[in-house]
Amino acid sequence: MTQHLAELLMYVAPDPIRQANERWLARILERLGATRRNAEDLPLMDLWLSPHLFLTQTCGYPLMTALRGQVRVLGRPRYELPDSSGGNHCSLLLSRADNPRRTLPDFLGCRGVINGEDSNSGMNLLRHRLAPLQRDGQFFERVGISGSHRDSLRWLREDSADLAAIDSVTYAYLARYAAEEVVGLRVVARSAISPTLPYITAASVSEEQAEEIRGVMNQSLSELPDVSEVLGLREVLPASESDYQIILDYQQEAESLGFGGLR
Numbered sequence: 001m002t003q004h005l006a007e008l009l010m011y012v013a014p015d016p017i018r019q020a021n022e023r024w025l026a027r028i029l030e031r032l033g034a035t036r037r038n039a040e041d042l043p044l045m046d047l048w049l050s051p052h053l054f055l056t057q058t059c060g061y062p063l064m065t066a067l068r069g070q071v072r073v074l075g076r077p078r079y080e081l082p083d084s085s086g087g088n089h090c091s092l093l094l095s096r097a098d099n100p101r102r103t104l105p106d107f108l109g110c111r112g113v114i115n116g117e118d119s120n121s122g123m124n125l126l127r128h129r130l131a132p133l134q135r136d137g138q139f140f141e142r143v144g145i146s147g148s149h150r151d152s153l154r155w156l157r158e159d160s161a162d163l164a165a166i167d168s169v170t171y172a173y174l175a176r177y178a179a180e181e182v183v184g185l186r187v188v189a190r191s192a193i194s195p196t197l198p199y200i201t202a203a204s205v206s207e208e209q210a211e212e213i214r215g216v217m218n219q220s221l222s223e224l225p226d227v228s229e230v231l232g233l234r235e236v237l238p239a240s241e242s243d244y245q246i247i248l249d250y251q252q253e254a255e256s257l258g259f260g261g262l263r
Helices: 015-032 044-049 060-064 120-133 149-157 168-177 207-223 225-231 241-256
Strands: 003-006 053-057 071-079 091-096 111-114 142-145 163-167 185-190 199-202 233-237
Touching (some): 003 015, 015 053, 015 168, 015 207, 015 225, 044 053, 053 207, 060 120, 060 241, 091 120, 111 120, 120 149, 120 241, 149 163, 149 168, 149 185, 207 225, 207 233, 225 233
Parallel strands (some): 003 053, 111 142
Antiparallel strands (some): 053 199, 071 199, 071 233, 091 163
16 A cells, blocks of 8 residues: 655644644544555655655745645645634734833844744745835844744743744644743734645645545544644635745735845
């Protein structure tokens, strides 16, 4: 029997979220009679581009850049969480609650942190939100790269940075299940909305097969109401690459204002 790569790695914390995703994924594979292949230590890009990919989740920015035309979009999640609903989410621009700067323009010249240069929520939406406020192509005094949203939050708590953009789904999960990671922080502003992180499969999967997988994803979710509740996930909506064009539009808007990069 052919083994498939199936991983849900975008939201792996706190632990109740990871466990709920694993339960959902196991039910999907069971319903489809698919066998899971070990993907331990496989780099994300190798997972996303593998011909053996069955189901995973990626970020919208790499979908429209490094992965464009090389994977098939299965759908996008409809979370019903604070600042995430209807198939959309946003970034929350956060600082420490005791930071004397109160409004976003006050943060001009501060220390920024992003989780990665290929992140829509951590970089692209932040760039778009700051573009009208930048001066001579610069907003931050300096920008660090933390490696993850959770580490960006840690940088804020430890006073290693003044401003970060955090995916609203990640923030909702942490606020609910690991409140200590967001304690002492406050929302300064919100970004524009963006489609939620897409579920993808290999490009070789047909449209009919993709519809079947999405149908089973929704069936499995309805069979596991406690998983749905933990994830704040109500359904997987149909989606295609065209839904994510707005991400590149945000990039182009920032570039048109002379703000092509945060660093």
